[in-house]
Amino acid sequence: AQKITQTQPGMFVQEKEAVTLDCTYDTSDQSYGLFWYKQPSSGEMIFLIYQGSYDEQNATEGRYSLNFQKARKSANLVISASQLGDSAMYFCAMREGEGGSNYKLTFGKGTLLTVNP
Amino acid sequence: DSGVTQTPKHLITATGQRVTLRCSPRSGDLSVYWYQQSLDQGLQFLIQYYNGEERAKGNILERFSAQQFPDLHSELNLSSLELGDSALYFCASSVTDLNTEAFFGQGTRLTVV
Numbered sequence: 487a488q489k490i491t492q493t494q495p496g497m498f499v500q501e502k503e504a505v506t507l508d509c510t511y512d513t514s515d516q517s518y519g520l521f522w523y524k525q526p527s528s529g530e531m532i533f534l535i536y537q538g539s540y541d542e543q544n545a546t547e548g549r550y551s552l553n554f555q556k557a558r559k560s561a562n563l564v565i566s567a568s569q570l571g572d573s574a575m576y577f578c579a580m581r582e583g584e585g586g587s588n589y590k591l592t593f594g595k596g597t598l599l600t601v602n603p
Numbered sequence: 604d605s606g607v608t609q610t611p612k613h614l615i616t617a618t619g620q621r622v623t624l625r626c627s628p629r630s631g632d633l634s635v636y637w638y639q640q641s642l643d644q645g646l647q648f649l650i651q652y653y654n655g656e657e658r659a660k661g662n663i664l665e666r667f668s669a670q671q672f673p674d675l676h677s678e679l680n681l682s683s684l685e686l687g688d689s690a691l692y693f694c695a696s697s698v699t700d701l702n703t704e705a706f707f708g709q710g711t712r713l714t715v716v
Contacts, residue, residue: 532605533605533707536704590661
């Protein structure tokens, strides 16, 4: 089974509107972390936001917020007031555990977001 | 700019050859992670070093090896290269080994011909 599932291969949004990118995860660990990264066409990976499994509040970073629903194992990224520069591939990733060797990130397949003017 | 520096940005080499990719982490970051991004496999974790020691291993082939030096820069060595090794190789770094905020370099695009 996939550990990170992003069900939307592609999404379109109008400039200035909000958009939600879906991410569900699968883990039996109690401690884990969830990340979102943006990869523009230039190729670099840009860290957007992090949510720890024990964090009670949803993470926010500027126009980005993470809608964390632990019981449903979902960690959706919400981008408010979309801008043309938000057009990119978005990856959800998970770090499992907090000890031993579980420090790697497991990535989803990504969602390609296109912002229309 | 993430502060993580990878060199070279592009590399074209022939099958059977050996290459070395270099990564300088952000100042103060002790952990370095290597990832491979290919069209068919997506983004895959290869290996992690923390303060000079190997900490975690992922789907890294035996033809690949890495190390982290005392100045904390890291090198990923790829040998006996095959066409399928063509990919974007990323290095990421973080302050601790818990990877709460990992910042990625711009990647090295390797093309094996």
